[in-house]
Amino acid sequence: MKKLVVYFSASGITRQRAEELAAAVHADLEEIKPAVSYTPEDLDWRNKQSRSSLEMTNESSRPEILNQKRDLSAYDTIYIGFPIWWGVAPRVVNTYMEMNDLAGKDIMIFATSGGSPIGYALDHMKKTYPELHFVGGKRLSGPVTEDIL
Template sequence: MKKFAAFSLTLMMVISLAACAGNSEPAETNSPDVESSVVDETSASESSAAESEPGTEASQPDETETEAEGTKVLVAYFSATGTTEGVAEHIANGLNADIYEIVPEEPYTDADLNYNDNNSRTTIEMNDPSARPAISGSVDNMDQYDIVFLGYPIWWGEAPRIVSTFMESYDFSGKTIVPFCTSGGSGVGSSATNLEQLTSGANWLEGRRLNGRDSQDTVMEWVNSLGLSLGE
């Protein structure tokens, strides 16, 4: 009987110990080191996938297409006293055009510009249709321009001879030339026609006399009335 009781007690203790072991918490398998490793591996996997997917990397633009160039405009002018220069600047600023000053190698002095002196330089030049005063410098790549505004003062009813030098220095074939002048009262007259004869294959528009005191708005009102194709 005692042996049976001892056996029963032992059996109960074994069952009790087994139950306690079953209720204990499992060991942590998600330690910080393990988490970190999982995150790193996941990020690396996602990064690798992103790199392998088409379109995820910045691509270089296709350079097979080029932008169409707009109309190129040059404003060329000669100005001995600064009057024509002001008008030329109005046109260049209004059109965002390039500007070129026709500068004589030998600058004109006040004595040279004395119209009342028959022996002054300008008097001698204007009395000689073949006179061609030398120009300092030149236009870079004249070929690139489609339209040339040509400005000058009126001397003895004509454009100064240095403007003839300029016209004979370049090939204006296929270009549109728009003459404009400044003077105390004389209009363009035959000055533009005479200059046109020095060129070949250019399209000359009718010129206009402008006042050195004209505002940019006034000057651009005339420019805009010409109907030029100035789209960029």
């Protein structure tokens, strides 16, 4: 059973958790890379005109990513990680999910957040992608150990 940890990180925190998770579960690692990196100004959630605010208030927004479509047939389990934005995954994560075939995979989401729980983000994923098999989700607020997921 091969595993893949896929993640988007805007500030480096999710990257750190993804690297720890990949090591703990003996998984390959892939970063979701936006075509245009997010600047601190883009991430200013208090500014209704910031890039992240505009993307997150538009449910159909799918920011371009540098990743190419990937053959995921060798993987049984895919962990998808992201910082929680507006209670859910950043739209750039949706771009990755929609360009790759995740059917038949066990999908576990993980997220980083200063305080938002994972439940709403997981429910939103299940609602957005009802054809996929989500096996759970976890907010990673500290170092990852083998028994965490």
